[in-house]
Amino acid sequence: MLKADVLIVSNVILRLFNINYMIKLNNIHKSFNQNKALDNLCLQVNPGEIYGLLGANGAGKSTTMNLLLGFLKADSGYIEVFDSQNNLNNKKENIGYIPENVNLYPYLSGLENLDYFCKIANLKYKTEELKELQ
Numbered sequence: 001m002l003k004a005d006v007l008i009v010s011n012v013i014l015r016l017f018n019i020n021y022m023i024k025l026n027n028i029h030k031s032f033n034q035n036k037a038l039d040n041l042c043l044q045v046n047p048g049e050i051y052g053l054l055g056a057n058g059a060g061k062s063t064t065m066n067l068l069l070g071f072l073k074a075d076s077g078y079i080e081v082f083d084s085q086n087n088l089n090n091k092k093e094n095i096g097y098i099p100e101n102v103n104l105y106p107y108l109s110g111l112e113n114l115d116y117f118c119k120i121a122n123l124k125y126k127t128e129e130l131k132e133l134q
Contacts, residue, residue, distance in 0.1 A: 021082070022047050023068065028077035030063055037063040041077070 021044045028041040038060045045051045053061040066072040067079060104113045114130055 021045065021080075022049075023082075024080045025064070025067070026078050026080075028064075028067065028079065029075045030060075030067065030072065031075055038067075038074075 023043070023045040025041055025043040028038050028043075029036075030038040041060070041064065043051075043064075053064060055061055063072065067074055068081070104110075105116070108116065111130055115127070118125060118130070
């Protein structure tokens with residue numbers, strides 16, 4: 001079965017800044033114990049592109065996304081992410097990620113799930129503001 005993760009680098013305005021690429025992964029290696037998840041991955045995403053990662057389970061899609069989002073560190077190689085001012089800015093808030101399945105934690109309430117994902121995204125808010133969304 002094919003799984004899909006979608007990386008969105010939207011902002012046509014970025015072309016105005018003459019940026020050659022928004023995201024670049026070069027010679028990325030990542031292993032878990034003795035299992036190679038990524039072996040010399042090279043990838044470039046240009047401004048305005050929508051890029052999909054397709055592959056079977058275990059192909060490295062989620063590992064790649066977790067590296068881009070900063071949840072994992074590569075064993076070797078480098079990752080570059082640029083912001084709209086053409087500055088190197090490897091912050092995960094500059095990347096939109098749409099997983100194939102959005103999984104909520106069943107043991108958390110809706111408000112607790114929202115709080116959790118907001119914290120992962122480094123969003124600043126007051127708990128009262130989240131309660132108003134209910």
